[in-house]
Every structure is written in C-alpha cells, then in structure tokens.
Amino acid sequence: MKKLLDNVEQLVDDALEGLIWAFPEYLQRVPGTHVLTRKKAKAEGKVGIVSGGGSGHEPAHGGYVGYGMLDAAVAGEVFTSPTPDQILAGIRAAHHGAGVLLVIKNYTGDVMNFDIAKDLAADEGIETASVIVNDDVAVEDSLYTTGRRGIAGTVFVHKIAGALAESGVNLQAVQNGAQMVIDNVRSMGFALAPCTVPAAGKPTFTLSETEMEMGIGIHGEPGTHRQDIKPARELADFLLERISTDLKLESGSHVACLINGMGATPLIELAVLAKNVGAWLTAKQISKDVVWMGEYMTSLEMAGASVTLLRLSGELNKWLAAPCDTPALRQGVVYDR
Amino acid sequence: MTVEQFSLLWQCFAQRVRQNQGHLDDLDRAIGDGDHGTNLTRGLGNVETLWNQSPDQNLNLQALSKKVGMTLLSTVGGASGALWGSGLMKAAQVFPASSECDDETFVLWMDAFVGNIEERGKAHVGDKTMVDVMRPAVNWLKAIPQDRSLRARLHELQELVQQYSQGTKDLQARRGRASYLGARSIGHVDPGAFSSALWWECLDSVLGG
Ligand SMILES: Nc1ncnc2c1ncn2[C@@H]1O[C@H](COP(=O)(O)OP(=O)(O)OP(=O)(O)O)[C@@H](O)[C@H]1O
Ligand SMILES: [Mg+2]
Numbered sequence: 001m002k003k004l005l006d007n008v009e010q011l012v013d014d015a016l017e018g019l020i021w022a023f024p025e026y027l028q029r030v031p032g033t034h035v036l037t038r039k040k041a042k043a044e045g046k047v048g049i050v051s052g053g054g055s056g057h058e059p060a061h062g063g064y065v066g067y068g069m070l071d072a073a074v075a076g077e078v079f080t081s082p083t084p085d086q087i088l089a090g091i092r093a094a095h096h097g098a099g100v101l102l103v104i105k106n107y108t109g110d111v112m113n114f115d116i117a118k119d120l121a122a123d124e125g126i127e128t129a130s131v132i133v134n135d136d137v138a139v140e141d142s143l144y145t146t147g148r149r150g151i152a153g154t155v156f157v158h159k160i161a162g163a164l165a166e167s168g169v170n171l172q173a174v175q176n177g178a179q180m181v182i183d184n185v186r187s188m189g190f191a192l193a194p195c196t197v198p199a200a201g202k203p204t205f206t207l208s209e210t211e212m213e214m215g216i217g218i219h220g221e222p223g224t225h226r227q228d229i230k231p232a233r234e235l236a237d238f239l240l241e242r243i244s245t246d247l248k249l250e251s252g253s254h255v256a257c258l259i260n261g262m263g264a265t266p267l268i269e270l271a272v273l274a275k276n277v278g279a280w281l282t283a284k285q286i287s288k289d290v291v292w293m294g295e296y297m298t299s300l301e302m303a304g305a306s307v308t309l310l311r312l313s314g315e316l317n318k319w320l321a322a323p324c325d326t327p328a329l330r331q332g333v334v335y336d337r
Numbered sequence: 338m339t340v341e342q343f344s345l346l347w348q349c350f351a352q353r354v355r356q357n358q359g360h361l362d363d364l365d366r367a368i369g370d371g372d373h374g375t376n377l378t379r380g381l382g383n384v385e386t387l388w389n390q391s392p393d394q395n396l397n398l399q400a401l402s403k404k405v406g407m408t409l410l411s412t413v414g415g416a417s418g419a420l421w422g423s424g425l426m427k428a429a430q431v432f433p434a435s436s437e438c439d440d441e442t443f444v445l446w447m448d449a450f451v452g453n454i455e456e457r458g459k460a461h462v463g464d465k466t467m468v469d470v471m472r473p474a475v476n477w478l479k480a481i482p483q484d485r486s487l488r489a490r491l492h493e494l495q496e497l498v499q500q501y502s503q504g505t506k507d508l509q510a511r512r513g514r515a516s517y518l519g520a521r522s523i524g525h526v527d528p529g530a531f532s533s534a535l536w537w538e539c540l541d542s543v544l545g546g
Contacts, residue, residue: 079370080414108513112419112457116410139517146516200362200371217517219370224519
C-alpha cells in the first residue's frame with residue numbers, strides 16, 4: 001500500500017484539519033468532533049441540513065458545507081458510518097430554530113446511527129426530519145432486504161434541499177423537496193480498479209487487466225457482477241438503459257445529469273463517458289438541462305465512474321440553478337472579498 | 338453474574354476480537370467493506386480503558402451495561418456499533434442496580450440485548466447477520482431446563498455457537514451491506530456472526546472458568 005499519510009489512525013482528523021486550513025472562509029470544526037460546519041452560520045429561523053457518512057467520499061461530505069447546501073457534515077472513519085454522538089453534534093450545530101433535515105444514504109450503519117441521533121436530538125427538543133437516499137439501481141429493490149444504496153445522487157439532494165432551506169421554507173417543505181429529488185433520481189456505477197482502505201492495507205477485491213466490476217457502490221465493495229472490460233459507449237448504454245428503465249423515462253423528458261468519477265479516473269476518460277451519455281440521451285430525445293461532470297462522490301482511489309439522472313419537473317430546475325457557495329460546488333455567487 | 342465477571346467478559350471479548358481483527362476484516366472484505374474487525378477492535382479498545390481509567394469505580398451491573406454500550410455506540414461506528422451499543426444500553430434496565438444478579442436475570446438480560454439488536458436492525462434468523470448466532474444461542478439457553486447450571490449450559494452451547502456461525506456461510510444476505518451482493522454473498526461466513534461467536538466463547542470462559 002502506498003498512501004500519502006502521516007498516521008493511519010489520525011487520517012480523518014488530519015484531513016479535516018487540512019480542509020479547514022484550505023477553506024478557512026467556509027469551514028470550521030465543532031470542537032472535539034469530526035463535524036464540519038459553516039464558518040458563517042445560516043440566519044436564524046431557517047432549516048438546517050446535515051449530511052454525513054464514512055470518510056473516503058471526498059469532496060463529500062465536508063466539501064458541500066456552505067451557503068445553499070449543507071450546514072454541517074459528519075465524518076465517520078473511512079467507509080464507516082459516524083456514531084450517534086457525532087451526528088448529534090452536527091444536528092446541534094445546524095439547528096437555527098427551525099429544525100434540521102438529515103440526509104441519510106441507505107446503508108444499514110448510516111440509517112441506524114442517524115436514527116439513534118434523531119432520538120437524542122428529540123430528547124434535547126430539536127426537531128428533525130430525515131430522508132433516505134437510495135438511488136443505486138444496481139441493487140434490487142425489495143421490501144425483504146436492505147433495499148438500494150445511496151450513491152452519487154445524494155449530491156443533487158444536498159443541492160436542492162439546501163436551496164429550499166435557504167429560501168426560508170419550513171422543515172416539512174424542505175423534506176418534501178428532498179424526497180421529490182429522491183423519487184426522481186437514479187444512478188449506477190462501475191469500477192475498473194479497486195481501492196484500498198488505509199487502515200486495512202489491502203484492496204477490497206482484485207481485478208485482472210481485462211476485468212471490471214459492474215454495479216459497485218461507494219465503499220470499495222465488489223459490485224453485482226464481474227465482466228470483461230468494454231468500450232465506454234457500451235458501458236454508457238448499459239448504465240443508461242438500467243437507469244432510464246427504472247425511472248420510466250420517456251422521450252421529451254428533461255434531466256439533470258451527473259457524470260461522477262470514483263477517485264482515480266482521469267477526467268479525459270470521464271469526458272469520453274460524458275460524450276457517450278450525451279449521444280444516448282440525444283438518441284432517446286431526452287434533454288439535459290444541467291450537467292455536472294467531475295468528482296462529486298468518490299470511493300478513495302477507485303478507478304471507475306457512475307452516472308446519475310435526475311428527472312426534472314416542477315421547481316427542481318429552479319432549486320438546482322439557485323446559487324450555492326461551498327468548497328466543492330460554487331455557482332451564481334459574486335465575490336466581494 | 339457479578340460485576341467482576343461482566344467486566345472480564347468485555348475484556349476477554351476485546352482481546353479475542355483483537356486477535357481475530359485481520360480475519361474479521363477479511364470476512365467483511367468478501368461480502369462487505371472490510372472494516373468489521375477494525376471497527377470492533379477500535380471500540381472494544383475504548384471499552385478496555387474504562388477499567389484502566391478508573392479501576393476502582395464500583396459500577397453496578399446496570400450502570401456497566403450502559404457504560405459499555407455507550408462506549409461502543411460512540412466509538413465503533415458502522416452497523417455493528419449501533420447494534421452492540423444501543424442493544425447494551427437498552428438492555429441495562431433488565432439488570433439490577435447492584436453488583437450481582439442470578440442466572441435467570443442474566444438470561445433475561447441476554448434475551449433483551451438480542452431483542453434490541455433485532456429491533457434496531459430488523460434482521461431475522463436466516464438473514465446472514467450476527468442475529469444468526471445471537472438469537473438461537475439465547476433461545477437454546479432459555480429452552481434448556483433451568484435446573485442445570487448456567488455454566489454447564491454455556492459450556493455445552495459452544496459447539497452449537499460454532500455451527501450457528503459457520504451456518505451463515507450457505508446463506509444469502511438479506512440485511513446489511515452484504516445484501517447488496519445478492520447471491521454473491523453465498524459461500525462466506527458473516528463477519529458479525531463470527532465476532533458474535535467470540536463473545537459466547539468469552540462468556541463460557543468467564544463463567545465456566
Ligand atoms: N440489520 C442488521 N441486523 C443485524 N446485524 C446486522 C445488520 N446489518 C449488519 N449487521 C451485522 O453487522 C456486520 C457488519 O458490521 P460492520 O462493523 O462491518 O458494519 P458495516 O456494515 O460495514 O457498517 P458501515 O456500513 O457503516 O461501514 C455484519 O456482518 C452483520 O452481522
Ligand atoms: Mg463493514
């Protein structure tokens with residue numbers, strides 16, 4: 001294992017310090033915790049947004065703390081969900097008198113730890129609501145299992161819930177908006193090379209030169225099946241067929257599209273994937289109103305990508321276009337420093 | 338069960354998990370994200386220091402169950418931290434606020450502990466989780482005539498616990514991270530089931546002596 005590290009056990013702590021040093025006008029830490037919160041707190045009376053999960057998904061989640069997105073991000077150990085006391089610290093920091101929305105990705109660990117934190121917050125008289133992101137179509141959706149994972153589509157939830165909260169609507173309305181995103185967003189990803197959790201020292205799986213894993217999540221875990229590597233066009237077609245079938249996308253619909261690198265994919269390769277996604281959408285007469293391309297929700301140094309489509313309707317477009325100012329995503333902001 | 342035995346139980350568990358950390362991570366690598374041994378070792382290390390910090394704190398069973406639970410809840414992380422931690426914290430009320438309880442109460446405590454895990458994780462026996470070891474083990478203890486000493490019953494249980502743990506190998510996971518693998522989860526022992534078996538092993542060595 002070759003990693004840029006000082007002390008493996010201090011990795012998350014050191015990384016949070018580095019982020020705060022690099023983005024001092026955006027971030028600060030809730031003392032004694034792994035919680036990043038806004039340097040300049042949101043106005044009183046607006047709903048707070050808390051997200052979080054294991055570390056290793058950078059720029060998620062700390063990179064999305066700032067105006068128009070999150071109020072606090074809770075970082076667990078690498079790929080391990082954060083603990084309830086830490087989440088509670090995030091909820092406290094994000095609470096400005098109007099309650100807090102928790103954006104949870106559908107992993108057993110995250111769901112349980114956030115649930116316990118919600119109970120703790122209730123004991124303190126802080127009102128919370130939560131949404132569970134489950135956009136990954138690779139996993140079968142069944143009542144009898146854990147259901148689908150939450151992956152890159154989460155960033156659209158951060159963006160839209162964040163914009164709604166900034167507009168001053170109440171907790172219920174922010175939750176409804178976030179749920180509307182979840183109901184209309186689907187993703188799927190693949191890996192060309194695995195990643196190594198620093199504390200573990202070895203990769204979660206190994207692939208030969210000609211193999212790839214289809215249907216991976218964002219924790220370095222193996223996907224739903226292994227196959228021979230294919231050209232970008234075939235991969236794009238495969239992912240989009242799965243996603244659009246699940247979404248029941250029809251020609252004439254409008255979407256926002258996220259082409260997300262998993263951590264070690266050269267941007268030039270991501271651009272090739274993007275071209276093919278574009279060709280598929282054009283052929284199906286689906287218009288893309290918004291495209292994000294880059295690293296939004298990674299899995300350490302995994303090579304691979306995911307594609308996310310969000311069907312746009314109602315006011316989703318408006319909230320997606322609203323200004324935001326965070327370390328990882330800035331739009332529509334005029335600087336006056 | 339005395340406070341002293343209960344303390345030894347967790348110290349034994351911490352030790353056994355640490356010895357098996359690599360193996361637990363390997364099991365989790367096959368069907369999860371490879372952190373189960375690391376997670377539990379981290380949290381149980383913190384549990385161990387409870388006694389180093391204040392060795393003479395004369396906690397009663399109820400307070401200790403809460404304390405160990407709180408420590409695991411706040412330092413393990415992941416699914417197992419929430420399950421072990423909240424399970425212990427909620428089960429604490431079954432214990433008396435004294436330094437000792439009878440066998441029957443201890444079995445009731447275990448029943449509550451496992452019941453909390455089932456409730457929090459919504460897992461049933463056969464879902465390929467820690468519940469596959471915990472639930473049948475407690476049920477077996479409850480079913481065996483109570484006139485036999487707990488110590489003898491626990492000792493006899495060990496072989497079954499191994500079977501429960503190994504039995505997860507042939508199952509397809511329906512809960513937790515492993516469920517995302519579908520049929521690919523078959524053929525591997527569940528890491529949480531394996532670590533749970535270590536806990537029963539410790540219980541036997543602490544009470545059976
Ligand atoms: N819903 C559940 N009910 C009971 N046990 C569960 C459940 N989900 C997972 N487990 C147990 O937890 C074990 C995995 O624990 P681990 O510490 O690796 O957490 P994790 O799932 O990796 O958490 P995270 O996703 O936050 O990293 C599994 O082997 C299984 O026995
Ligand atoms: Mg794990």
